[in-house]
Amino acid sequence: MxxxxxxxxxxxxxxxxxLKRALxxxxxxxxxLKVKDLLERRYERIKGYGRFTDTKADSK
Amino acid sequence: MAKRTFLDFEQPIADxxxxxxxxxxxxxxxxxxxxxEIDQLSKKSQQLTKDIYSDLTPWQITKIxxxxxxxxxxDYVNEIFTDFVELHGDRHFADxxxxxxxxxxxxxxxxxxxxxQKGRDTRERGLRNFGMSKPEGYxxxxxxxxxxxxxxxxxxxxVDTPGAYPGIDAEERGQSEAIGRNIxxxxxxxxxxxxxxxxxxxxxxxxxxxxxxxxxxxQYSIYSVxxxxxxxxxxxxxxxxxxxxxxxxxxxxxxxxxxxxxxxx
Numbered sequence: 001m002x003x004x005x006x007x008x009x010x011x012x013x014x015x016x017x018x019l020k021r022a023l024x025x026x027x028x029x030x031x032x033l034k035v036k037d038l039l040e041r042r043y044e045r046i047k048g049y050g051r052f053t054d055t056k057a058d059s060k
Numbered sequence: 061m062a063k064r065t066f067l068d069f070e071q072p073i074a075d076x077x078x079x080x081x082x083x084x085x086x087x088x089x090x091x092x093x094x095x096x097e098i099d100q101l102s103k104k105s106q107q108l109t110k111d112i113y114s115d116l117t118p119w120q121i122t123k124i125x126x127x128x129x130x131x132x133x134x135d136y137v138n139e140i141f142t143d144f145v146e147l148h149g150d151r152h153f154a155d156x157x158x159x160x161x162x163x164x165x166x167x168x169x170x171x172x173x174x175x176x177q178k179g180r181d182t183r184e185r186g187l188r189n190f191g192m193s194k195p196e197g198y199x200x201x202x203x204x205x206x207x208x209x210x211x212x213x214x215x216x217x218x219v220d221t222p223g224a225y226p227g228i229d230a231e232e233r234g235q236s237e238a239i240g241r242n243i244x245x246x247x248x249x250x251x252x253x254x255x256x257x258x259x260x261x262x263x264x265x266x267x268x269x270x271x272x273x274x275x276x277x278x279q280y281s282i283y284s285v286x287x288x289x290x291x292x293x294x295x296x297x298x299x300x301x302x303x304x305x306x307x308x309x310x311x312x313x314x315x316x317x318x319x320x321x322x323x324x325x
Binding site for chain 1: 109
């Protein structure tokens with residue numbers, strides 16, 4: 001999420017306004033989900049953490 | 061205007077701002093109009109800030125994330141939420157002031173907000189333990205989240221901590237159990253959880269309140285398993301290499317987005 005030029009501390013008001021908008025968007029996306037869907041979604045998200053490449057053990 | 065504190069890489073901006081300040085002072089005393097020059101210098105200062113901030117190293121971002129003047133949880137709570145009522149204590153041991161939380165309204169909707177709070181001055185920093193929570197802090201957070209679940213209120217959390225407090229007393233009361241339980245409980249909490257990393261997201265201390273449906277991260281915030289200094293002192297036996305560690309850890313919002321650790325911008 002973008003911050004004002006020079007970082008949040010240079011313009012905390014503006015930063016709070018940015019954050020409020022982002023929180024509003026975020027809340028709209030999950031606020032109306034049914035409990036089951038919400039938990040399912042959270043579970044999938046956490047499960048998706050991390051990426052790796054599988055190297056075969058055949059070559060030395 | 062309050063005096064700004066500049067970071068080392070901001071020195072050129074500091075010099076320029078100093079010059080502007082000097083000119084302003086001179087102007088009030090002299091008859092010659094130099095306001096145009098001041099305007100020009102102000103513009104130049106803004107451009108300089110933009111240039112410097114467009115190309116920051118992870119270590120520099122770490123410094124911004126820790127900046128003593130950066131807005132903390134309560135600053136955001138006051139700006140964004142209304143009707144905030146702080147709730148205290150974990151109903152087991154004590155009230156940990158490094159985590160603040162309570163009921164509030166977000167755009168009129170009742171909700172629960174909580175987050176780590178560092179201190180502004182020396183006294184407050186001591187009181188809030190620099191934003192490093194002990195088990196009772198995490199248990200307080202859990203208590204609030206459970207309360208939110210009971211009343212079907214969405215939860216907003218704000219993360220800003222160097223890490224969980226590593227003291228003996230914290231371990232005695234089960235620091236890792238408290239963090240682990242929070243993660244466990246948050247994964248199945250039946251209300252929406254929206255998390256924002258607003259400054260430092262230090263390891264377990266951050267995880268204990270950041271298992272969310274939506275995870276946001278500010279541009280100049282960091283999120284990592286260990287502080288760059290800690291990492292450097294373990295790997296290279298000296299915290300002087302923190303800069304390299306910051307580079308290697310990939311702790312900035314930009315890097316973490318490529319790893320899909322947070323959900324949206």
